[in-house]
Amino acid sequence: MKAIHAMALTALLSACTPQPELTDTQGEPVSLQRFAGKPLLVNYFAQWCAPCLREMPLLNALQREGKVQVVALSFDSMSAPALAELARRHDIQVPIMQVNGETGARLPFPRPAQLPTSYLLDADGKLVQTLVGELNHARLATLTRQ
Template structure:
């Protein structure tokens, strides 16, 4: 290979390197996919009725009825310890739950993971809201609430009337979430 060819290869490689750097710098994190479910004329969505009919174990292994959260707006976050965006959003979600203190809405998390992994993680991060063990059944529960892609994190905002107000697939944008929460009717 002569020096002209080598210089051309180096120039092309450098050009691709610069283009890659420009793309990486300008790459924006994708916005979460948000959806709303069709209104039911004031009746609870059947998926929400099924949700509230469930009992899941808390992190101490005690069964907890999800019906205890009926009657007040509820933010349900499906997550896993192995899901990087889930782990990234949990401290801010915990801060939001702690700041709210259940006055206008409650926050619960349903872990799609083993009880041991969930417990160790929650202890390390000091999560301020109730966490439940959904296991792989939690994936199906999230699908029933609108998570057609089956991705995580997946968050559902349920109104006091049992209506699914909005769902969020992907890492939460907290400015959007706070705006949605400000619109809640208790």
């Protein structure tokens, strides 16, 4: 009987632990909490989306600048090795990740209806702004002034 209670308690506690929302190019789980403390631009892209790929050098530069963290989320389901190859092929230097199935429902923003779409989160992880369409220097400059 004690064994059953212990198993039930373990199951309840593990159910209360939030599952990571993302998976990186190594197949490792990642939570958005990892990026807390600084504004975060979450950019949804797809390998077949030309505007998405055109804006990647700007996102790389924004990340290097250091005022805003950047994460690229694949709109399509891809394996970790495929994501890594895509990042290499297109010189995507920002962290590139895949949304985990059902746990993606806990993200502080919806899955976009149009690509590219970027979501700006504040240092506490709250959604501040939604940017639909291709980013350019002028649009990114407004982010770093906030």
